[in-house]
Amino acid sequence: MMSDDNRKKQDMIISHNEIRPGSVQPNASISRKLRDFYDAVQEEGIPDRFLDLLEKLEEAERNTKSVKVK
Amino acid sequence: MTTTEDDDRGFKRDLLASLPNLRAFAVSLTGRHDKADDLVQDTIMKAWANQTSFTAGTNMRAWLFTILRNEFYSQMRKRGREVQDTDGLFSERFSVHPEQYGRLDLQDFRKALDKLPDDQREAIILVGAAGFAYEEAATICGCAVGTIKSRVSRARTRLQELLGVSGEGDFGPDAGHAAITARAFGG
Numbered sequence: 616m617m618s619d620d621n622r623k624k625q626d627m628i629i630s631h632n633e634i635r636p637g638s639v640q641p642n643a644s645i646s647r648k649l650r651d652f653y654d655a656v657q658e659e660g661i662p663d664r665f666l667d668l669l670e671k672l673e674e675a676e677r678n679t680k681s682v683k684v685k
Numbered sequence: 686m687t688t689t690e691d692d693d694r695g696f697k698r699d700l701l702a703s704l705p706n707l708r709a710f711a712v713s714l715t716g717r718h719d720k721a722d723d724l725v726q727d728t729i730m731k732a733w734a735n736q737t738s739f740t741a742g743t744n745m746r747a748w749l750f751t752i753l754r755n756e757f758y759s760q761m762r763k764r765g766r767e768v769q770d771t772d773g774l775f776s777e778r779f780s781v782h783p784e785q786y787g788r789l790d791l792q793d794f795r796k797a798l799d800k801l802p803d804d805q806r807e808a809i810i811l812v813g814a815a816g817f818a819y820e821e822a823a824t825i826c827g828c829a830v831g832t833i834k835s836r837v838s839r840a841r842t843r844l845q846e847l848l849g850v851s852g853e854g855d856f857g858p859d860a861g862h863a864a865i866t867a868r869a870f871g872g
Contacts, residue, residue, distance in 0.1 A: 645844050646813055648794040653814035655791070656709035665704060668726060669697060672733045 696736055699745045700729070706815055707749050713810045714757050716799060724760070728753040747817065751825045754807070797847035801840055808836035809844070 707728065711721035731752050732739070739748055798806060804826075811822040812833065819837075823830045 645841060645848065648791065648848075649798075649809065649813045652791055652794055652798070653709045653713065653810065656712045657705040659705070659708075661701065661704045661708075662722060664722065665725065665729060668729055669701070669733075672730075673697065 695741065696739070696745075700732060700749070703746045703749050706746065707753060710750060710810060710815055711753060711757070713798070713814070714754070714803075714807065716795075724753060724757055727756050727760075731756065744821070747821050747825055750811070750815070750817075754825060793848060794844075797844050800847055801843055805836045805840035805843065808833050809840035812837050 704725070708721060708725050711724045711728075712718060715721045715724060728749060732749055735752075739745065801809070807826065808822060811817045811825060812819060817825065819830050819833050823833045826833065
């Protein structure tokens with residue numbers, strides 16, 4: 616996982632590239648939008664179907680194990 | 686005995702912790718929430734079945750991303766390249782989850798991202814959004830670090846061009862250039 620510090624560092628490096636007159640720092644704004652887009656999906660959290668699935672997988676595993684023990 | 690149970694719990698806990706990020710990667714690759722969630726489900730099943738091949742203490746997130754990515758490309762190969770219809774796909778995406786992209790600039794961004802070649806898109810997502818180092822991204826994609834770096838850089842340039850077109854209206858001296866790009870990329 617990239618730390619916030621690294622991200623800041625990366626943004627700084629990026630914003631140094633190609634700053635054109637009359638434009639916002641294009642790469643910095645692209646980095647931000649990329650993360651905005653990605654974070655919007657991340658913030659939806661974990662849909663129930665995956666929690667149910669993991670629950671079932673765990674249960675199936677428990678059952679196989681208890682059979683083996685017997 | 687208790688050690689194995691602890692390991693199992695640790696595996697599930699780490700998997701759960703990685704899920705939101707993994708799912709965002711799936712949405713980035715497929716462009717659609719329904720397909721992304723099917724892909725995540727397949728990935729969870731594969732990961733669970735191959736738990737023993739995961740070395741505890743190593744990077745589970747990178748391991749899961751690798752599984753998901755392999756699964757995505759193998760499914761794409763099976764299905765053929767239906768994913769190429771970016772404009773049609775784009776409107777379909779929006780009808781599925783319009784609330785995701787309420788902000789207009791995010792919609793433009795999504796559209797631009799869709800126009801990138803697959804290899805460039807995944808590279809910039811892994812490094813720029815999912816939080817992987819270049820080295821990790823290279824491992825996940827099974828290519829050299831230099832390849833990832835150049836894909837990320839090409840992706841940035843392309844996104845800049847594409848977003849410049851629909852852009853933030855602040856071009857100044859670059860307006861002429863923007864008009865040329867607009868023609869080249871069909872607006």
